[in-house]
Amino acid sequence: MKKFFIKTYGCQMNVNDSEIVSSILVKAGFERVGKMDSADIILFNSCSVREHAEERVRGRITQEGSRKNSSNFPIIGLLGCVAQRNGNSLLQEIDALDFTLGTDQYRKLPDIINKVINNKDEYGFDQQNSSEIYEDIKPLRNTSVNAFVTIMRGCDNFCTYCIVPYVRGRERSRSIDKILTEVRRAGQNGYKDVTLLGQNVNSYNYKDYDFASLLKKAASIDTIRRLRFITSHPKDISGEVIATMAEEDRICESIHLPLQSASNKILKKMNRKYNYEKYFDIISELRTAIPDIAITTDVMVGFPGETEADFLETYNALKNIKFDYSFTFKYSPRPGTKAVEYSDQIPENIRLDRLQKLIDLQTVITEQKYQDLVGIQTTVYVEQVSRKDSKELSGRTRDNKIAVFPGKKELIGSFVEIKVTDAVGWTLRGKQIK
Numbered sequence: 001m002k003k004f005f006i007k008t009y010g011c012q013m014n015v016n017d018s019e020i021v022s023s024i025l026v027k028a029g030f031e032r033v034g035k036m037d038s039a040d041i042i043l044f045n046s047c048s049v050r051e052h053a054e055e056r057v058r059g060r061i062t063q064e065g066s067r068k069n070s071s072n073f074p075i076i077g078l079l080g081c082v083a084q085r086n087g088n089s090l091l092q093e094i095d096a097l098d099f100t101l102g103t104d105q106y107r108k109l110p111d112i113i114n115k116v117i118n119n120k121d122e123y124g125f126d127q128q129n130s131s132e133i134y135e136d137i138k139p140l141r142n143t144s145v146n147a148f149v150t151i152m153r154g155c156d157n158f159c160t161y162c163i164v165p166y167v168r169g170r171e172r173s174r175s176i177d178k179i180l181t182e183v184r185r186a187g188q189n190g191y192k193d194v195t196l197l198g199q200n201v202n203s204y205n206y207k208d209y210d211f212a213s214l215l216k217k218a219a220s221i222d223t224i225r226r227l228r229f230i231t232s233h234p235k236d237i238s239g240e241v242i243a244t245m246a247e248e249d250r251i252c253e254s255i256h257l258p259l260q261s262a263s264n265k266i267l268k269k270m271n272r273k274y275n276y277e278k279y280f281d282i283i284s285e286l287r288t289a290i291p292d293i294a295i296t297t298d299v300m301v302g303f304p305g306e307t308e309a310d311f312l313e314t315y316n317a318l319k320n321i322k323f324d325y326s327f328t329f330k331y332s333p334r335p336g337t338k339a340v341e342y343s344d345q346i347p348e349n350i351r352l353d354r355l356q357k358l359i360d361l362q363t364v365i366t367e368q369k370y371q372d373l374v375g376i377q378t379t380v381y382v383e384q385v386s387r388k389d390s391k392e393l394s395g396r397t398r399d400n401k402i403a404v405f406p407g408k409k410e411l412i413g414s415f416v417e418i419k420v421t422d423a424v425g426w427t428l429r430g431k432q433i434k
């Protein structure tokens with residue numbers, strides 16, 4: 001039986017896609033292994049959202065390719081957005097690569113691998129099939145505690161910096177019944193913390209169901225204890241979604257709501273379809289409805305045309321809103337997107353300087369937010385043995401913060417009450433009280 005290993009880059013959609021790929025391959029008679037060294041087939045599930053991620057995967061393929069033996073093992077395949085975007089040209093460029101396969105083509109994977117094994121030939125498939133939604137495939141999950149359930153694929157928004165609509169195709173929503181069945185089953189199988197996943201979950205649309213109605217139904221499933229969702233789009237999040245979050249006990253008090261910029265001029269140029277005032281109103285509405293909600297965001301600096309004054313608006317917005325955490329990025333020009341053609345690109349040194357300023361600001365805010373939690377009692381869903389200390393466990397609070405406390409691994413998968421005794425960086429430390 002041939003063994004495969006998948007290395008996943010990028011967002012949670014890719015993590016879930018890797019679980020779908022694992023399911024397809026195991027069903028076809030391959031064995032999943034946890035170490036790259038012991039695999040006959042290495043699959044890189046790539047991300048092309050930022051240039052850096054694309055470069056990393058190229059470097060890693062070349063590195064692993066140097067281990068190929070006289071029978072040409074391991075076989076190396078490239079999946080995901082990079083494969084979708086320019087798989088065929090990468091096949092020509094990287095000697096070690098045996099095949100590439102775009103995001104909507106994974107059902108072909110067993111067949112392609114068998115062809116490579118038998119013929120030692122190269123295959124490139126990057127054509128798009130935007131109706132694929134892998135409705136019938138049960139993901140083979142990577143962990144035993146957290147489940148990600150894809151509710152939709154693709155994106156229709158065409159933010160001018162983003163490659164996703166070009167590589168993942170148009171929005172299409174899964175059947176509500178299939179989603180609810182998958183959530184229920186996940187809970188029955190021990191996954192008590194479930195995240196509904198999509199590029200823009202707020203535009204979920206299946207027959208008469210929108211995202212608020214899906215959320216309400218999923219939150220009533222009693223086999224799970226916690227329900228989350230990513231990613232939300234400020235232009236689409238509705239009052240009903242916020243009301244549902246406030247009403248339903250299983251929906252966790254946390255949300256990720258990308259801001260990107262607080263300058264209305266830049267938001268317009270990004271084609272984000274909201275302005276800062278609307279964004280700020282949503283934050284106020286969320287905090288009124290759910291007072292202890294944790295809010296995280298994505299912010300991009302150095303978008304073409306961003307002046308110092310535009311940047312300051314974003315900087316001041318972070319100061320004002322005080323996000324629990326901000327994922328901060330410098331603009332990365334992606335070939336094929338509209339923004340790459342803008343003539344007013346910002347020099348790299350300015351982008352880096354602005355990025356550092358935001359990181360410094362957010363670090364202070366986040367550390368203070370975590371310090372404020374010292375002394376509270378909170379419930380942690382135990383996920384794993386801590387990577388830093390085998391006598392400690394690591395888990396997640398309802399507001400999506402990592403908490404570490406001394407404990408035995410038998411507690412993995414259970415809910416433990418802790419008292420927070422300290423906050424170190426972005427980790428809460430505590431001791432078990434129940």
Ligand code: SF4
Binds near residue numbers: 159163
């Ligand atoms: S909403 Fe915008 S940033 Fe998000 S995936 Fe769609 S195009 Fe990209």
